[in-house]
Amino acid sequence: MTKAAKSAPARRAQPALPEVQFADDGVVRTLHLGTEWVQGSMLIDKPYDIELEYVQRMMAWLLFVPAEGITKRHAMQLGLGAGALTKFCHKKLRMRTTVIELNPQVIAACRGWFKLPPDDARLHVRLADAALAVLDATLHGTVDALQVDLYDHEAASPVLDSADFYADCRRLLTEDGAMTVNLFGRSSRYEASLERIAAAFGESAVWAFRPTREGNTVVLAQREASRPERADLLARAADIESRWGLPARKWLRVFSPVAP
Template sequence: MKPARPSKSPPLELPEVCISEDGGVRHLHLETPWIQGSMRIAKPIDLELEYVQRMMAWLLFVPPDDVPQLHAMQLGLGAAALTKFCYKRLGMRTTTIELNPQVVAACMRWFRLPANDERLQVLVADAELAVQDSDWHGTVDALQVDLYDDEAAAPVLDSPDFYAHCRQMLTAQGCMTVNLFGRTASFRRSLEHIAQAFGADAVWHFKPTREGNAIVLARRDSSEVSSALLRSRAEEIERRWKLPARLWPHALQAFATTGETA
C-alpha cells in the first residue's frame, strides 16, 4: 500500500460543503444547487445516480473473478459513492484523491465513508500532481475521474497532458472512466483530448443521461473485445453486483467508429 503523501497544500479558499435531503436521498453540494453526489440513506452502498452506475462500465473489460485483486482509484470523492462501492461491494483495493478536506469530513459524517485501512486510502491531495507521481504509474486498474468544482461548468482538469498522465497510471489492461457534461460545447473538446492521449481506437462513450452526464471510457489496451463477451460479462455484472449492466454493451459507442459526440 502506497503511504499517504499529500501532493501539496490545498488552496486557502475552498467552497463550503452543504448537505440536502429529498425523498430518502442525501445530496452533497459545494455552496451551489449543483449536486456533487448522492446516497440513498436506506441503501448507502448502492449507486443511486445513473451516471455513477455507468462509471462502473470498466467492469465489462475485465474477468469478473479478477475484480477483488484489482486496484481502483477515484479522482474526486464526491459523495463517496464510487469509493464505497469499489471498496465494500467489489472488495477492491481503493484509493481516492480529493482536494477539499471538508468533502472528506462530510463523507465520513454523512455518507458512511469508512476510515482508511490496508485496502482503503482517501488522500487529501491535488489530482493534477497525483497523476504525475511515478509511484502510481502502472498500478491502477480502474481510474474513475469526476473533477468538477462548485460551478460545475467543465472538468477542472481536462488537457491532453492530464489524460496522458492518467494513461500512465493504468495497468496494461486498465481502463479510465470520466464524467463529462454531454450537452455542452466542451464535450467534443474533452472527448478529443482523451482520444489524443489514449488513441481513438481505445475510447468509448455513452449518450448523456437525462441530467446531461456523458461517461467516457478509455482503455490502455485498445485490442478489440467481442460483442458476445461484452454481453456475457454484462449479464454476470448484473447478477453479481446488481448494476444495470445489460444495457451497457448496447449503449456504448466506439469513438473511432462513430467519430461523433454523444
C-alpha cells in the same frame, strides 16, 4: 456532478474551497458545495449502492475485465464526490481503493453524512491535488480502474481536461486498465474533451455512452485498445448484473466505440 431537480436562489461568489452542505428527502441524500449542483448522492437505506445513473456508468470498465480476480485489482478515484464509487469499489467489489480529494470538508462530510468508511488496509483517502497526484511515479502502472469526476462548485466544465492530464492518467493504468471520465457542464465542450482523450489514449481505445437525461456523458478509455465480441460483452454484462446489481445490459444499448 449533475444538476439538482430544483433551481436555487441567486448565489454569491464562492471561495476556492466552498463550504460543504447536504440535503435529503428521506430517501436520497445529496452533497452540495454551496450551490444547487449535486456533487454526489446516496440512497439512505442502501448507502453502498450507486444511486445516480452516470455514476453507475463510471463502472463500465467492469465490461473489459474478468469478474474473477476483481478483489486483487486497484481502483482510484480523482474527486471523492459523495463517495459512491469509493464505497462501491471498497465495500462491494472488495478492491484496494485510493481516492484523491482536494477539499478536506468533502472528506469530513463523506465520513460524517455518507457512510464513507475509515481508511484501512484496502482504503486510502488522500488530501491532495489530482493534477499533482497523477504525476506520482510510484503509482504509474498500478491502477486498474481510474475514475475521474473533477468539478468545482460552479460545475461549468471539468477542472482538469488537458491532453497532458489525460496522458498522465494513462501512465497510471495497468496494461488492461481503463479510465472512465464524467464530461459535464454548461461551459464544457464534449467534442474537444473527447479529442484530448483520444490524443492521449488513441482513438481506437476510446468508448462513450450517450448522454444521460441530466447531460452527463461518460467516456471510457483503455490503456490498450481491445474490441471484445458483442457476445462476450453481453455475457460479462449479465454477470455484472447478477453479481453486483449494476444495469450493465442496459449500458450496452447506449455504449459504443468512438472509432468504427
